[in-house]
Amino acid sequence: MPPPSLARGAAVNLAARLVTVALGLAILFLVARRGPAVQGAFALFVAFESLLLTLFSGLGLLLARQVSHHGVRPGPLLMALLGAALALGTAAAVPLLGAAALIDAEPYRHLGLLAMAAPFLLLVPTASGLWLGQGRMGALNAPLVAAPLAVLALLLWFTDGELAGVLAVLVAWVVGKSLVGVVTALVAARQTGWADAERDTLRAQWRFVAVIGLTNAVSLLNYRATLFLLERTVGLAEAGVYSVAVQVAELLWLLSSAVTVSAYHRIGAPDALQAAHTTLRAVRINVLATLAAAPLLYLAASALLPRALGDAYDGALLPLALLLPGIAGYAAASSLSAYYTNHRGRPQWSAAIAAVSLALTLAIAAWSVPRFGAAGAALATSLAYTASIALALTWFMRDTGLPWTSLLGIDAARQSPPT
Known part of the structure; x- marks a missing residue:
């Protein structure tokens, strides 16, 4: 089955992400209403989980590249990668258990929960590489919607509509996502026919997997470093308020993520010129869409955040305003990353x-953080995003050999990018 058009694929992705956002906002509402300190602990715990997932995200991207770029039969490699995900998750549990034993503070004392769930949490991003490489947007998005839905259901079930504290939130989070991970792996294996594992490709490409993991870990730290710095400098409560501003601002990336994921199959095509122009088209759509949406998002947040979460979150609005310009410009990063x-x-x-x-x-x-708190963290993030995306675009245009007019959709000189 051929992959959907860029517009259709982006529409499917955006629809799924809107559902995911609605579920995520429901979870945010339940957690944040318990106070900024609980929200801060939850945000830091999720940051640790995200670091775990990104360190081993290369497993799924290796599968996607082998399917889209090299046209391999996915079943044998899928089974090998799922086995590797379980093994790596088990290994990652050891330092998490150590941290939980050594640090008696929220949320670090609860990292043992993350350790127990680690092998299963890695299954979704690994198995999803199958559908990413095939350009199958419906199958790709199903676990992304199912995970927050399961978490939300468990939150309500565990606490009968009222959160009992940080521990209840974290248990619901890891159990819901682990269950979805197991089901996703079983569905992917069934679709590829339960083939015998083929580990030669993984052995040959382990550097590719490792570099992707380190790359994504650096990217995650880029997104979350200020949250940890703020918590260390001014406390968990202000970090909780700032995390709400970050979560709302990053809603803009729903648009860019939807476009990039739908274009991922084409960006990976062997034709270098096609891949470069597809990347630029995605960059244009991403940046223009997020720039247009940013002021609307701020107006909606100004009207809804204090009412929905309480007066304690009034302080999220200034950091949000400072974050939005950088977040919008950095929307180009996902497409450029997919190209490389x-x-x-x-x-x-x-x-x-x-x-x-x-x-x-x-x-x-x-x-800026010691002087201005959450606003300083937002300002630092926005300025850094703007400068780095300008550098990334300069690098991309030089690497591909395309003229700058191509960035605007004007093909003044169609030169073939290097191979």
Whole structure:
């Protein structure tokens, strides 16, 4: 079955992500209403989970690249990668248990929950590489919707409509996502015919997997470093307020993610010129859409956040306003990263851009956070995002050999990018 058109695929992705956002906002409402400190602990715990997932995200992206770029039969590789996900998740549980034993503070004392769930949490991003490489948007998005739905159902069931504290929230989170992980892996294996595992590709491409994991870990730290810095500097409660601003601002990336995921199959095509122009088209759509949506998002947040979450979250509005310009500009990063990872097979290029952004964020935040708190964290993030995406676009245009007019959709000189 051929992949859907870019517009149709983006529409499917956007629809699924809107459902996911609605579920995520429901979870946010239940957690944040218990106070900024509970919200801060939850945000930090989820950041640890995200780091775990990103470190091993290369498993799924290897499968996607082998399917879309090399046209391999996915079943044998899928089984090998699912086995690797279980093994790596089990290994990752050891340092998490150690941290839980050594740190007697929220949410670090509860990292044992994450340790027990770690092998199962890795199954969704690994199995989803099958559908990402095939361009099957419906199958790709099903577990992304199912996970927050399961978490929300467990939250309500565990607490009978009222949260009992941080522990109840975290148990619902890890149990719901683990159940979806197991089901997703079983569905993917069944669709590919329960083939015998083929580990040769994984052995040959382990550097690719490792570099992607490190790249995505640097990117995640780029997104979350200010949250940890804020918690260490001014406390868990202000970090909780800031995490709400971050979560709302990153809703803009729903648009860019929907476009990039639908274009991922085409960006990975062997034809270098096609891949480069598809990437630029996605960049244009992503940046224009997020810039248009940013002021609307701020107006909606100004009207709804204090009413929905309480007066304690009035302080999220200024950081949100400062975050939105950088978040909108950084929407181009997902498509550029897909080009270097899926087409060029050089994820380290994306890592370099993320590392530059992280370094800039920390350098600015070291000065701004002690002085301005959450607003300083937002300002540092926005400035770093803007500078790093300008560097990334310059790098991409030089690497592909395309003229800058191509960024505007004007093909003044159609030069073939390097292979």
